[in-house]
Amino acid sequence: MSDIIFEERKDQIHVKGEGPFKLACNRDSLAGAVSQRACVFCGSRVVLYPIADALHLVHGPIGCAAYTWDIRGALSSGPELHRLSFSTDLQETDVIFGGEKKLYAALIELIDRHQPKAAFVYSTCIVGIIGDDLAAVCKKVSAEKGIPVVPVQSEGFKGNKREGYLAACKAMFTLMGTGDTSDVSPISLNILGDFNLAGEIWIIREYFERMGIQVVANITGDGRVGDIARAHGAALNVVQCSGSTMDLAKMMQETYGTPVVKVSYFGIEDMAEALYSVARFFKDKDPDMLPRTQALVKEELAVLYPKLSGFRKDLEGKKAAIYVGGAFKAFSLIKAFRHLGMSVVIAGSQTGTPEDYEELASICDPGTVIIDDANPLELSHYLKEKDVDIFVGGVKERPIAFKLGVGFCDHNHERKEALEGFVGMYNFALEVHRTVMSPVWRFVPRRAGTALADTLEDLPKECAL
């Protein structure tokens, strides 16, 4: 193992129970290590991407736009402008002479063509170096076209994904406070940190609506510029995926006094608690909301529990590994796996904070490996050492699991199954069951070696002619 773990990264891995908990995190990725992380641009792009009636123009060479074309499964109930990939495709001459003119012309062209409600202009590495004045171009176009044109300061090298989240939040915050809030109810909220992957935000919205709450803005799943502009009128911000949108919630709290509750919509306890915490918040305005919410949860669980027990019979005692972008997902997943009779033996994230890891350590079983900013060597090492049955992660983690003959659950931006809400818990269990119980694992080399002869000695004696 010592030859697998980089010396510089030893304090970014902790095995629960082995000494007092301490984990280094939020530092730059080690040069030469194949980090699973992305960049500032990626952070901004994923947060703003689902805003479906905005133009998202990537100012830079083609790669940054090409690799983010339609990559998130963030669904829209209306316009789908977010699913197109716009770029200024900077060329050598632009790099030498500056890209401002091209940016201006591209913005005018695209705004005329698509009539978006706003435009986000993403800065990439190179723009930060050649020094294009993004803000000035945006201001000029905004004045000419009469829509918000918002620069996103997301130069890739200026930190990690978290800085990108912050840049996205700052960009969204500039839209806020401009919309009409006259029809916003005192019992209302914004959903922050949900991206409507596989239609998840629709599930959550429906719960809130059944509780009698008006949802003002989805930030950003199935998001709309107009809703964000009036989000300051909502009575409460409900924040999931705290890494990505907590900065926005803080800005709104400071400027508009909007209170915040932190939630997760994954798993049974966390989903129920999300609804209860919101109901408790509104208890003075609507005393019946809490009992209504309890009835809702009861109704959902009456459907869910019998279905889960079937899965649990098969899955009892199996082991899981989790490596996700933000740590909040890991908390919920650990609890969700317990409902299936499974234990989590590896838990890690790309961008967890010290507080995240403290919390993670507190809910993990002893012996669990807790890991920050892992790489394929470390992940494969622990997958094998812990002999896991399923790995939960994203696109880059999938081949690591599959190469070793380990089951996999896609818990990423591309997923096509809704995993949030009570129905999401069912979908999750179904997916876990499908992969863990597949017969294919019986045949993979890690479990079965090979059926064929490697050497002459492996041949049966009677075959000698």
Place this chain on the structure above:
Amino acid sequence: MSSVTDIADATAVLDAKAKPLKPKAEPFVSTTNACKLCKPLGATLVFKGIEGGVPYLHGSQGCATYMRRYIISHFREPMDIASSALGEKQAIYGGGPNLKKGLLTVMDKYGAGMIGVATTCLTETIGDDVPGILMEFRREFADLNVAPVVQVSTPSYSGTHMEGFTAAVRAVADQMACADAKTGAVNCFPGFISCEDIRHLKDVFASFGLEATILPDYSETLDGPAVEDYEKIPSGGTPVAAIKAMGGAPASFEFGRTLSDPGEAATAGGLLQSRFGVPLHRMGLPIGLRESDEFFKALEAISCKPTPRRHAMERGRLLDAFVDGHKYVAQKRCVIYGEEDLIVGLTSFMAEIGVIPVLVAGGGKSGRLKAAVHAACEGLVPEMPEVAEGVDFYDIADRARELAPDFFLGHSKGYRLAREMNVPLLRVGFPIHDRFGGQRIRHLGYLGAQELFDRVVNAMIEAKQTGSDIGYGYI
């Protein structure tokens, strides 16, 4: 009897179909849904195809991660790309120290047999002198047995992933090959082809009794078997020793009708010819009958052997299939898009089976696409197809809607257009993100042509079946 006006109308329609790519007042400034990828991506694929090779991007962390994700989604295999992971400080003061530190990390932890460093737009723009930094690195660690490091300049603001691919193959030849000894192995620089294509080429060379050094060879590193232990660096790839010997090879094959002139030595084949006098056989990708014939004839000449019976039979069956299937595909209209060398080969193939390529389009800007497409179509099509260089899917969609093709031929990124127009998309090349097994599609040789021909015919049959209420059981 049709009236004169009817004929005039019909002629007008034909004229509309025949006119060259709609002249726009000005080409669009913005790019929507690019039909190309960035330059370093091509380089990483090349380095992944060398034995013990680790691709390494000198830039910020995101580039490596994005490209890994993109490539993994096609091959469904691990694709580790190391990064110098530059931050703000390095962007200001230079990325040299990070580059060196990262190289040591990769050698130490991965046990790399070779590292391929590709630059990114960030490091090109801040002006890092990568050859200089590497020279320093080699000097500083002269006492250690450091792995060979090849570097290639791949700023994404100039050229596409294919220019990056070609440049990386050339860089490997330039920085590793020598002519210290004669070797019997011929060189083959096939360009960006599928894993199955590489395996097929190996088979073909072997059946002519020829040893071949195919560069790159990611047929195992990006399409490997299930393993018992995760391999830090998957086995397979062009052996380093074979690459070093390339300068002493009896001949080089290099595929691509839009590559720069061999005399410019801007490709590996051109370089080895001018530097070491290795005779170069430059030809198109062997796609379809005629281009495959050219390849096999060259193999016959170099090996001094007639084509082995199994390939002659493959060719015979292909021709038999052309005859059996020609009416299903005759005069069907097809839009072909993607990488320039690939689409030239596909166009040549479609033209020879009686399909009419109406638009051939790519994101590259070699300046040689039109001539290559016209040469491929000469004498086979009623009119030359429109040829569009440097276009995106906005441009392609714009023309395709007017040209009303019967099918599209290209990678996955045309899916939404094909879906909008409700015509089949036959997926070839890279990336294939919305189907399974893209790395196992065979495009090359008589077998590749056979497989692709069957797919085209069946797509047309299926379109006819689904477009009819009758439910034909025999077609």
